[in-house]
Amino acid sequence: MLELDGTTMCKPGPLNPSIRAHSSTLTNKRSRRIKGCGALWGEIDHAQGVPAMLLISIQTLLRGALMVGGVSVVLAFSPLPVAAQERMPMRIAVEGAFPPFNYLDANNKLQGFDIDIANALCETGKFECQFIIEKWDDMIPDLIAEKYDAIISSMSMSLERRQKVAFTEKYYNSPSVFIARKDSPITDVSPAALNGKKLGVTSSTAQESYANHFYPDMKKTVFRSSPELYKGLSDGRVDIILEDKLAIYDWIANTKAGTCCAFKGPDLVDVTFFGEGAGIAVRLDDKERLARLNEALKTIKEDGTYDMINAKYFPFSIQ
Template sequence: MGRIGRAIVNCIAAGVAVTLLSPGAHAVDLPAQVTVPSFWDPAHRMEKPDLSEVRAVRILVEAENPPFAFVGADGLPTGFSIELARAICVELDVPCTVQTLRWDLLPSGIESDLGDAIIGSLAVSADSRARFDFSNRFLTRPARFVVRNKGPELEMIPEGLAGKRIAVQRGTAHEAYLRAFFPGSVLHTYETADAARTALKNGDVEALFEDGLNASLWLNGSTSENCCRFAGAPFTEARYFGEGLTVAVAPGNDRLREAFDFALARIQQNGTFREIFLRYFPVSFY
C-alpha cells in the first residue's frame, strides 16, 4: 500500500468523516519532465505545534469544484483538496473531519463554528484578511501562454509577441495583463475561455493567454485533440493572478495556522504533495 493509501486508512482510523452537504515559489523538476511547485525551503525545519489539547480538526472544502473536489465513482467525495486535507490530518496526527460545502457557505462555516479551517477556496485579499488568518500558500494559479504544436516557435516576451495575434477571454485579469505588458500584440478577445481555446486550435491566433490550471485541464482532455502545448514561463504576479491557495482559519488561531504550515511543509518534503499533485494535474501548469 502506497503512502496515500496508508494516509486514507490512517485518517479513517483517526475518525475522519467525509460528508456531502452540498515567500516566492521555486519549481522541482521531475524525471518525467513534469514540474511540481514548491513554496517551502527544504533547509528550514519547522517544529510541530503542541496539539495535545485539540480534540479534532474540522476541515471544510468547496463541493463540486473538480479537480479540487467532486463525487467519485464510488459515490464518495474525492479530489485534490480532499486528498490534501487527509494528508494534512496524517501529519498532524489528530482526529479530523473533512466536510464539503457550497462555495458561498464556506466563509460562514468557520464563523458559525461549523468548521475550523477552509482549504483553498478563499482568495487572499484585504477583505478576506479582515475575516480570516491564512497559512502559507500551497499552490498558485499562474497565467500561461499556450500555442499550437505545429505552430512557429515564438519567444513569449513582449518583443517576441509584437504583432502576434493572442486570444484571451474578455474582461479578465489576463486581458488586463496583456494590455499592460504586451502592448505590441494584437489581442483577440472572446466571451468565454472555450471560445478563445477554439480560436487557437483552429489557427485563428498564434497564442492563447489564460489561467494555467484551467489550460492544463484542457490540454489533458479530449476537446483539445492534442493540438497545443504550454510555451514560455508561468506568470505569477499576485496583483493580477492572486496570492495563491492557502488554508484559512479563524483570526487569532495561531496554533492551528502554524499546525497547517507544519503539515504542508512536511507533505512537500516527504513527496506526498507531489504524488497528489501529479494525480490531478498530470499536465503541470508551472
C-alpha cells in the same frame, strides 16, 4: 441548491460532531456534504484525548506556583504536541470543479490533489474534517461568515485576498499562462498583439483580475468554471484563454479534448495578482487553526507524504 456545470452546489450546514473519518459519502441534506478527511490509507484511529491523570497533574500545577525549597517558582508550559491535542472540528470548502486539484468522480466522490492534501492534513493535524462543495465566488464571504472553517481549493494567496483572510504557508506553486488552439496564428501574447482578440477567463480568479488590468482592450468572456473555460476554447468561442498552468496541464496532457491546444508565451508570475502560491485560507482571527495547519503541512512535507501525493498527479515537483 444551485446547478453549475452539472454539479449540484450546496450551501453548508452546521458541523455534525458525530462525523467519522473517511466515510466519503454524499448525503441528500441541505449542504450535500462529503464526510471524512481520514488517512490516505484506511481509517484513522480517533484520538482519545489527554489521559485523565495527565490532565489532573497539569491542572494542579496551573493552580499556583510550585514551591521548591521554600521558593515560589513560576512554571511555563508549551502547547501540547499535535499527538496529545484533541481533534479540532474543521469544515473544509472546495469547489469540486477544478481537476486535477478537486473534482467529483463518476461516483460523485471528491478526488484530486487538494483533497488528498486535505486528508493528510486532517490525519496529521488531528482535525475532525467535513468537506463542503461551494461555488468559487462565495468561498471567501462564506468563510468570513463562519459557514465553514477553511478553504482548501487551490486558492492563490493574492494581496487582495490577504486583506480578508489568513493563509497558511504555501502548499504548491504555479504560474499562469496563455493557451490557444494549435492552429491559431497567435504567437505574441503582448497586450498590443492581442488587442481585439477574444479572451476567456474564469470568474473571480486572479487571471480575470490580471487580464482586466493589463489587457483592457481584449473582448473578454467570463466563464463560471474551468471546465467551461476549456470547452469555450476548444469550441472556438474564444481565441485564447488565461489559466493557472498546473490546473490546465492535466487537460492538455491527459484528455482528448486538450490535444487541440497548447501553451502560448512565457509563464506569468506577477506576485501582485497571482500571489506567492496556493495556500489554505482561514479566518483572520482563527490563529489556533492556522498554527495547527502550518504544523501539519510542515510534517507531511518532511515525512514524504506530500511528495507521494505530488507524484500521483504530476511528473514534476510543484512545491
